[in-house]
Amino acid sequence: MRRFCRQEIDGFCVLALFVLTTCLVFTGLAAGWRLNKSCRFLDSTAHFDGRVYKILLEEGYNYESGSGGTVAFFPLYPLLGRLVAGLTGLSAVMSLILVSYGCLLAAYAVFGRYLSVRKTEETQPELPRPELSQEDTRSSPRRWDVSSWQGYAFLSLALWPTTFFFRMAFTESLFLLLALLSLYAIERQWPLIFIAGIMGVASASRPVGVALVLPLALHVMRQRSSARQRVEALAYLLPIACSGLIVYMAYLDFKFDDALAFAKAHDSFRMRGQVPLKEKLLALLSWEPVWGVYDPSQPGYWARFDPPNPLLNWKFMNPIYFGVGVLSTGWGWWRRWLTEYELALAVPLLAIPYLTRGFEMCMHSQARYASVVFPTYIVMGHLLVRVPEWVRGVTLMILGGGLFVYSALFAAGYEIY
Template structure:
């Protein structure tokens, strides 16, 4: 062995000739161990397994602790396996039916066309391997969550530059009061994965990858199409355009110069809405209604009245209610408070993370609120810039403890309520 380089060698002696041949050190094991020790792998894995053990345990205990809730009057996807059954509630039935029966649409009724195709497609790919659409959905949801936590950790580390903030970010989002949806047969974890990946690659200036995940994002949820504008804003920022310099002539000169030089990238980014457009084309050819995903929303009582009208109506009802006699819509109160808290944090998102994050945050709150507040506490679960800011604020120990205790307590309560067929969001 060469003591100066640490490299092994073999000495070969032939008649009158001595050859020293270096032998490369094969460090496959060392390389993999180093990768496994990488914080962006270890921290998300730890948070994932810790919070999922808690989620599965809480859901199971919550199901069996309330007598009568597992009776025949409630639909159960797997009555002989409560560890799986608890994750199929409410909208889960639509996703499972899409996998087994395909899309269905009948005007005036709650139809499966309201649900975008990426998540049920992933379920259908996995279902033949595991033999159950329920198990396929649970696996897709949980694997998507693990991938989302890895991307979110790397994104938070990129923006803030310190691992404690990144760790708090993924932990907070994993114990948010509605984080049980990440393991249920719902789109939350899949949408979180593709949306975080889109922004991550946009921030890293990897536009092809950002476009790919953006297309998937637009085909996962109706709100996913807005990432097109977010990625475009990121491209503008990379070209020197910023909101605080919008009145400067040189800012626009630099932007148009970048557009002439880099127009193929802009053209690539404009492909992101194809995710939604492809689904619209399918609906047109199958049901002769390209916006069936939107018109079907009326069957759930959702009408686009505008966020201001909706919020004023909800606040007025809450102000005229009497909590002392129990005459109060508790979920309405939670959803309204969640909305205003999210909008308040959006200011910090804009100041610390920039315009693209702020646009994504505000739009992700306003668009659902335009048709009702009934599920806002679930929709805010995937608005990851909010949790990035909370992750930074969590450096203050008192606030960190308050977030963990508050989120944890309500997570346990809402999980128990959800698995017992009480509508949460």
């Protein structure tokens, strides 16, 4: 491993890490599936939301006011699955899995490039690297090896336990790719309309795609010198950045006479009843959804759900993974490890699910939502490179073990969700 970590990261290393972690996940899936053979092995990758995406691919959307339906799930992922199915003739689940794995591999490649071009004010000394000429520096991104903080950031992304969702029939890997590509485009100074276009596509993949508007607005503020230029640019860029959401709302209005059907359908999924807005806001400000998971008197108390081991219980771990995202974002910004664009993305990616669903769902799925906040892995890389080598090794082994275990529990039908 140490010998491998001294090699310079290239496409082969990215592919090798992708294959190794994929084998780890599929080994866990196989182990879990053997415990509960209630479905075909491949279908064990499509529990929970995966079943809905399968229905969307095969049957399309349905919605009845007050009953939820499938409109809460955004269209880009099932559309890509339908495209793959139409081109290959494969089953719905296999097509969705191919989309997930294709997006994940592309996200790995973009993350590697992004780590090479991002600019921060960090003062951490870097490992020696070959000198580049001034021309080479302008024309190509910096190169780095796995033993640098960038390498450990990449390993953290590959092994973080909740990223097993990136390999299931879920939309996480697609959104991760688009979020990474958006910030990469900003760092490379792509035309603003191209950047906004990428974000517009992202807004058709998940509701939190609108979080990308904040980095875009910040970039426009940096690119345009006068207030008038900024207003004019944002006037046409922001609609483009939200175009996926706008088109989806237009479709819902045309088909179901309700442009906000996706939001109303989300509200039908809840673990506690409706309360006055003031009570909800006070609960959110006091972090009641977080500590309520550990209070036996609360409806979201973790011990009411299987499995009984807290480390394996998703309800127990949801607030912890969410907290890791919040603390790492704050710590990374304070230590100047994160760029202002990464902060502008991480904050709404964490805040939007917490403010809109944290109370109603008692932090349900917050660990999954936090898994796409990739600045967390950048902070993890900085932390890991600063600890003794044996600590790094043990940490990576624990992360890999969690990736395996969560995959097994998911396939076995536990509410790892």
